[in-house]
Amino acid sequence: MRVLAAMSGGVDSAVAAARAADAGNEVTGVHLALSANPRSYRSGARGCCTLEDARDARRAADVIGIPFYVWDMAERFDRDVVADFVAEYERGRTPNPCLRCNEKIKFAAVLDRAVALGFDAVCTGHHARLDRGRLRRSVDSAKDQSYVLAVLNRDQLDRALFPLGGSTKDEVRAEAASRGLAVADKPDSHDVCFIPDGDTRAFLAGRLGSAPGSIVAEDGTRLGTHGGTYGFTIGQRKGLRVGAPANDGRPRYVLDIEPVSRTVTVGPVSASLSSGRQVKA
Amino acid sequence: MCGLQLGLVGVMGKSEIVREGPGQGQDCRVYLDHAATTPMLGEAIAAMTAELAHLGNPSSLHNAGRRARRVVEESREQIAEAYGARPSEVVFTGGGTEADNLAVKGLYWARRAERPQRRRVLATQIEHHAVLDSVQWLASHEAADVTWLPVDGTALLRPDSLRAAVDADPDAVAMITVMWANNEVGTIQPIAELASVARERGIPFHTDAVQAAGQVPVNFAASGADALAITGHKIGGPVGVGALLLGRGIEPVPVMHGGGQERDVRSGTLDAPAIAAFAVAAQIAVKRQEEEGARLAGLRDELIARVLAAVPDAILNGAPPGLGRLPGNAHFSFPGCEGDALLMLLDAKGIACSTGSACTAGVAQPSHVLLAMGAGEARARGSLRFSLGSTSTRADVEAVGEVIAEAVERARRANKS
Numbered sequence: 001m002r003v004l005a006a007m008s009g010g011v012d013s014a015v016a017a018a019r020a021a022d023a024g025n026e027v028t029g030v031h032l033a034l035s036a037n038p039r040s041y042r043s044g045a046r047g048c049c050t051l052e053d054a055r056d057a058r059r060a061a062d063v064i065g066i067p068f069y070v071w072d073m074a075e076r077f078d079r080d081v082v083a084d085f086v087a088e089y090e091r092g093r094t095p096n097p098c099l100r101c102n103e104k105i106k107f108a109a110v111l112d113r114a115v116a117l118g119f120d121a122v123c124t125g126h127h128a129r130l131d132r133g134r135l136r137r138s139v140d141s142a143k144d145q146s147y148v149l150a151v152l153n154r155d156q157l158d159r160a161l162f163p164l165g166g167s168t169k170d171e172v173r174a175e176a177a178s179r180g181l182a183v184a185d186k187p188d189s190h191d192v193c194f195i196p197d198g199d200t201r202a203f204l205a206g207r208l209g210s211a212p213g214s215i216v217a218e219d220g221t222r223l224g225t226h227g228g229t230y231g232f233t234i235g236q237r238k239g240l241r242v243g244a245p246a247n248d249g250r251p252r253y254v255l256d257i258e259p260v261s262r263t264v265t266v267g268p269v270s271a272s273l274s275s276g277r278q279v280k281a
Numbered sequence: 282m283c284g285l286q287l288g289l290v291g292v293m294g295k296s297e298i299v300r301e302g303p304g305q306g307q308d309c310r311v312y313l314d315h316a317a318t319t320p321m322l323g324e325a326i327a328a329m330t331a332e333l334a335h336l337g338n339p340s341s342l343h344n345a346g347r348r349a350r351r352v353v354e355e356s357r358e359q360i361a362e363a364y365g366a367r368p369s370e371v372v373f374t375g376g377g378t379e380a381d382n383l384a385v386k387g388l389y390w391a392r393r394a395e396r397p398q399r400r401r402v403l404a405t406q407i408e409h410h411a412v413l414d415s416v417q418w419l420a421s422h423e424a425a426d427v428t429w430l431p432v433d434g435t436a437l438l439r440p441d442s443l444r445a446a447v448d449a450d451p452d453a454v455a456m457i458t459v460m461w462a463n464n465e466v467g468t469i470q471p472i473a474e475l476a477s478v479a480r481e482r483g484i485p486f487h488t489d490a491v492q493a494a495g496q497v498p499v500n501f502a503a504s505g506a507d508a509l510a511i512t513g514h515k516i517g518g519p520v521g522v523g524a525l526l527l528g529r530g531i532e533p534v535p536v537m538h539g540g541g542q543e544r545d546v547r548s549g550t551l552d553a554p555a556i557a558a559f560a561v562a563a564q565i566a567v568k569r570q571e572e573e574g575a576r577l578a579g580l581r582d583e584l585i586a587r588v589l590a591a592v593p594d595a596i597l598n599g600a601p602p603g604l605g606r607l608p609g610n611a612h613f614s615f616p617g618c619e620g621d622a623l624l625m626l627l628d629a630k631g632i633a634c635s636t637g638s639a640c641t642a643g644v645a646q647p648s649h650v651l652l653a654m655g656a657g658e659a660r661a662r663g664s665l666r667f668s669l670g671s672t673s674t675r676a677d678v679e680a681v682g683e684v685i686a687e688a689v690e691r692a693r694r695a696n697k698s
Contacts, residue, residue, distance in 0.1 A: 028629075069625055116695035117622060118629075 001025045003161060004114040005123040006032060006106060007060060007068075009053030011176045011183045012125030012164060014060035018179055019163035020123045021064055027123070029061040029068040032110065034077040034101075035194065050196075056183050063180055071113070073105055080104035082194055086207045089230035092259035093280075097192055098148040107156040121159045129165030133157060140168040201239075204230040213262025215242055218255065218271060229257050232264050235272055242266065310631035311680045315515075315609060315670030316464050316492060317635055322517035322562050322671070329519060329558035339551045340542060349553045356560035360524060363563040364511065365500030372525045372543045373556055377491035377512030379536075380525035381411035383547065384487040384508040385458055387533020389419055392455040392485065394534070399455040403446055405430045405438050405470075406653035407463050411510075412489050413649070416458070425455070435600045436468040436654050443478050456485045461493035461509075465637040465650040465666055466599030467610030469497060476505035485531055491515055491523075495566045495670075496574060496607050501526045508533075511563075513555065517671060518562030522555035577669050578608035580678055584667060585611050587682030592689050598651060598664065609669035612637065614656065618663040618692035626688040627665075632680060637666035 003025040005017035021027040031054045054070055061068035081100045088095035111122050127138035128146040135157060138144040152160065164172055176184035195203045211228040224242045226232070231239065236254040246252050246268065253272040256265040312320075337349035354368070361368040374380045385402075392399045404416045406429045419425035428446050432438050438459060447454055457479045462469045472488055479486035487508040490499050495516035501509050508531060512523035527533070527546070539548030582602055588595055588611070596614040600606040615623065620636035627634060637648055647661035667681065 028625075067628065069621070071621075113622075113695045116697070117626060117691055 001120040002118060003027045003121050003123050004110070004119045005029045005066070006110065006125075007057040008032070008125070008189075009056035009060075009183065009186075010125065010189060011173055011181070011186055012127070014057070014064070014125070014181050014183050015172050015176050015179070016123055016125040016161075016163045017060070017066065018064045018175075018181070020161060021066055023163075027064075027066045028119070029057065029064070029066050030110070031057040031068070031070045032077075032105070033070050033072045034074055034081075034105070056186065060181050060183055063182075071110070073109060076109050077101070077105055077194075080109075085192075086204065089204050090208055090259065092229050092257040094233040096148065097194075098145075099151050102148055103151040107152050107160060111156065111159055115159070121161050123161035123163065125164055126162050127164055127169070128162045130157065130160065130162055136165065138165045138167075143169045201231045204228065211262060213264065215240065215264045215266060218265060218267045223266065226262075226264055229259050229262050229264055232257055234277075240266060311633065311677045312672065313632065313634045313667040313669060313677060313681070315673070316637075316666065316668035318514045318520065319495070319517050319670050320672055321514075321519060321558070322565055324565060325518050325558040325562040328561045329554045332554035332557045335553075337553075339553055340540065349551075352553045352557050353551050356556045359560040360511075360563050361526075363560075363567040364494070364509070364526060365502045365504075366509075366526045367529070370501065370526050370528060372527055372546050373551055374523045374525055374547055375521055375549070375552075376523040377489070377510050377515070378411040378523075379547075380510035380512070380523045381409070381487075381489050381491075382415050383525050383533055383536050384510060384527075385412055385415040385456070386419065386423075386536055387546075388456040388485050388487060388508065388531070389423065389425060390534035391532055393423075396452075398453050400424055400426045401428060401450060401454040402426070403428045403430055403443070403454060403457040405432055405459050407432055407436050407465075407468075407650045408458065408460055409464055409489055409491070411491075412458055412460065426453070430459070432468075432653055434654050435605075436463050436466050436598075436650060437600060437605070438470055438475065440471060440474040440478055443475055447478060447482060447484065451482050451484070454482070454484045456487060458487040458489070461488045461490040461499065461504075462497065462607050463599070463650060464492040465648055466612045466654070467607035468600040469493065469605050469607065472504050472506065476507075479507075480505055492607065494563075496570070496577070496609060498567075498570060501528075507531045513559040513562060516562045516566040518559040519555045522552055522559045524559075573671065574608045577673065578602065580669055580673055580675065581609055581611050581667075583675075584669070584678045584681060587678060588613060588685055591682060591686040595689075596660070598654065598656070607668075609673070611667045611669075612664065613667075614651070614660045614664045615689050615692070616660070616663060617696055618689055619696055620662055620664045622692040622695045623663075623665050623688055626691055627681075627684065630680075630684050630688075632684065635666045635668070636664060 003020050005020055005027050007013045007017055007029045017027055017029055058068050081097050084100050085095050085097045114122055126145045126149060127140055127143045128149050129136040129138060135146055135149055137146045173184055191198045205228060208228060208230055212225055213229060214222050215224045215226050216222050232254045234254055237251050240252055250268050252266040253269055254264060255267045255272055332352055337345035339346060339350040339353045357368045357371045361371050389402060402416055402419060402425045404412060416427055420427045430438055430442060430446055459470055459475050461472050476486045485507040488506045489510045491510055491512045493499050494511040507528040509526040514520040535546055537548045542548050542551060585597060592615060594616055598612045598614055624636055647658050648664060651661035651664060
């Protein structure tokens with residue numbers, strides 16, 4: 001099979017590409033340039049897809065012995081993932097951009113391009129398994145990423161390869177080391193790849209501006225003001241900045257976000273617990 | 282990358298080099314990217330290898346140093362002769378980019394120091410980034426007032442365009458820079474006429490002849506230019522060595538300060554082995570230029586014919602094949618394609634070529650040369666450059682003809698996704 005291996009410069013995608021090659025596939029590595037600011041150097045564990053990451057991916061491809069290219073998807077990424085992320089927050093919701101990226105970029109834009117260029121499948125380093133065409137969780141439940149792949153349809157899954165699902169993260173790192181991949185020790189990227197400093201609130205403030213509103217108690221009592229509902233998510237405890245403590249002295253949690261009136265309702269933990277939560281894909 | 286096999290028979294003295302042509306290299310069977318770099322000539326490798334075994338800093342006064350110095354000076358004379366210059370006009374550098382930086386920055390600073398009002402720099406829109414970025418840097422950091430000279434649809438600069446631009450304020454012009462031949466689309470400029478416009482007004486004229494030097498006759502004295510940049514690795518010599526030919530009486534402010542080598546113009550220990558190889562390559566290139574030029578032009582014209590036959594709506598960019606275009610250069614735009622998809626597809630088939638544009642952050646940008654020619658972004662992005670050279674054969678041309686139609690079709694499909 002001709003396989004396009006998406007290589008982020010991280011250890012997972014590097015080992016995944018190596019395994020795909022070992023399995024006898026004709027593998028080509030591709031680093032997706034998604035960042036609007038690739039010149040920023042990666043420091044610490046946050047963020048992704050800087051020039052340094054491209055270099056790490058290239059070096060991994062060298063070691064594995066596969067061709068390597070960089071594909072510029074920054075414009076589409078900004079349109080399909082970043083803009084969607086901002087819009088969702090504006091609507092008072094908390095999005096997961098990784099879902100959108102897999103749905104629109106990795107297994108759409110990239111997959112479509114790959115198929116047109118003669119590839120049979122796209123391989124990634126996601127911790128997930130495909131079991132007779134069905135998406136399954138990784139054996140490593142702490143690192144499982146099947147939830148961000150759940151948006152993929154049948155056609156997309158049929159052309160996907162997830163070589164890491166049967167391994168734990170530790171096993172993957174050990175394998176990277178034994179394969180001589182320098183990224184074996186590279187820290188994982190957490191948080192949102194396009195917010196390298198991890199400050200989502202500041203990022204959104206930059207995009208959405210100041211949109212002040214009220215923070216209220218369940219009974220409607222006004223408790224304070226906020227700079228934008230995008231700074232909150234349901235169940236959030238930290239960063240509420242209400243000023244005065246609750247009457248019962250217990251911590252407050254975000255119960256509701258109403259974006260039109262820009263009202264954030266907070267209350268005790270008992271009011272925040274529920275038996276279910278609707279997750280929209 | 283391109284595994285041309287070279288067997289070295291005898292290291293010292295004897296230059297019996299067995300070189301296998303393309304078709305036997307493992308990684309790229311068809312090398313059509315000579316504009317990026319050229320295979321080193323066996324004779325140049327032999328000269329460099331021989332000199333590598335010797336010890337001595339060419340600036341040292343003792344026997345070992347003088348021996349090395351002699352190699353450098355003989356090489357200087359050979360290069361001077363090859364390009365119509367005096368030995369004293371040859372300044373060795375670490376390559377073409379360095380030579381261009383020295384000319385652009387050094388001449389600007391020198392001219393401005395003489396007269397502070399001289400802040401104008403005139404450069405074409407199609408210069409190589411070594412010149413372009415240097416000029417842009419002068420604009421953003423050294424208060425240079427840049428006039429970007431426009432070119433026509435074939436990338437040609439007309440002397441009357443230059444004249445008009447200069448005469449807008451001639452006394453304020455620090456220097457003018459126009460490349461001899463464009464590395465992307467192969468168009469050759471009327472350098473002698475352009476240089477004379479500068480000369481008439483007493484303005485230093487620099488030309489980046491990095492691409493032209495191996496392929497067409499380049500004579501420094503006859504050109505009328507005051508500064509001319511050349512490099513080793515485009516003419517079958519090594520990477521890492523070049524020269525700025527500098528007319529007498531022109532003293533650029535140095536970029537490299539240090540031990541004062543090259544008349545204080547360019548400090549740094551001279552790389553005798555590389556310089557020796559550079560000189561050998563220059564001599565051979567100039568000697569073979571006429572015959573080789575004709576041979577390459579023939580192959581190139583056949584490549585053009587095959588590509589246009591396979592992809593009838595492909596567009597040949599640059600000057601029409603003939604005296605106005607580098608003999609080995611063929612540059613096309615393929616409507617509906619992305620150049621980097623085409624490059625990838627051809628690479629997978631063992632054919633090495635280029636999109637001809639500089640890489641920013643590892644990702645190709647639309648060619649500034651094509652944009653300057655009025656091509657528009659889509660056409661600029663959908664371009665491919667094939668450049669032939671010393672090892673190119675009919676088989677290379679045929680190989681392209683065989684795969685280009687399918688590659689274009691796939692790239693078009695990929696573009697729609």
